[in-house]
């Protein structure tokens with residue numbers, strides 16, 4: 630178990646919020662922004678959901694106290710969506726209210742397709758009162774161009790990613806090529822939304838998104854490029870050096886296994902890193 634914990638530490642910034650704040654400080658020193666995620670999904674009881682909400686509130690206060698340049702990302706099933714949508718709404722409202730008081734921002738991550746509509750419904754219900762929040766859309770889903778157009782119309786901030794869950798072919802494009810083409814089309818639509826965030830390690834996708842931003846007349850402070858902690862650190866610094874705003878997603882906490890599993894499943898080099906270290 631300890632060996633696995635060591636391997637996960639490439640992708641996860643530690644068990645406790647202060648471990649993660651330390652990682653964020655190091656990123657900030659290099660001109661990189663961050664978003665903190667307290668790992669966890671699928672809370673099964675109200676107590677777990679409330680504890681997760683409290684952790685997010687504590688995280689926002691710790692960010693304010695330490696003065697790091699960082700916002701917060703969370704998953705709605707972690708704060709109760711699977712138990713009771715009213716509980717999740719109440720928790721999300723409390724978190725976003727506290728973020729507004731502290732002049733910070735909350736990003737709602739997107740989970741598997743069973744949650745897409747429920748996540749968007751709850752996001753927009755709260756967003757109408759608290760614009761200091763954004764959501765994630767996944768380019769592998771067939772519905773996402775329409776969701777991007779809706780986000781533009783509703784002036785919502787969106788992080789665009791490819792999508793990390795195993796999905797059936799009727800809801801998601803099975804081929805990488807189609808996902809990539811859809812990513813570029815969605816990025817072009819989102820160039821019309823406030824502060825779009827393009828989350829990918831794929832240089833061709835970044836290039837296409839930058840072209841769309843340029844064509845829409847955006848300047849470098851009008852969008853963000855985002856990558857995951859532990860993946861392509863050299864590239865973060867190159868992009869920052871070119872004047873782009875770069876934000877790194879920094880997960881922490883003890884419930885790291887599903888996140889770690891998604892990282893090793895999606896890219897063979899991540900799996901090789903794990904295998905190499907197991908034998909050393």
Ligand SMILES: Cc1cc2nc3c(=O)[nH]c(=O)nc-3n(C[C@H](O)[C@H](O)[C@H](O)COP(=O)(O)OP(=O)(O)OC[C@H]3O[C@@H](n4cnc5c(N)ncnc54)[C@H](O)[C@@H]3O)c2cc1C
Nearest residue numbers: 738739765790791792793828829830831855856857860878
């Ligand atoms: C900030 C952020 C937030 C995210 N939030 C969510 C979310 O809320 N919901 C969700 O479902 N998913 C989320 N994801 C995960 C995302 O959906 C993908 O699963 C993940 O980013 C892998 O896709 P990719 O776009 O990086 O490209 P891939 O298809 O994995 O890789 C494409 C190409 O990128 C290059 N590349 C990728 N990784 C590396 C590397 N380590 N070193 C060198 N080159 C590399 C290679 O050329 C590769 O062929 C998030 C990702 C990021 C970056």
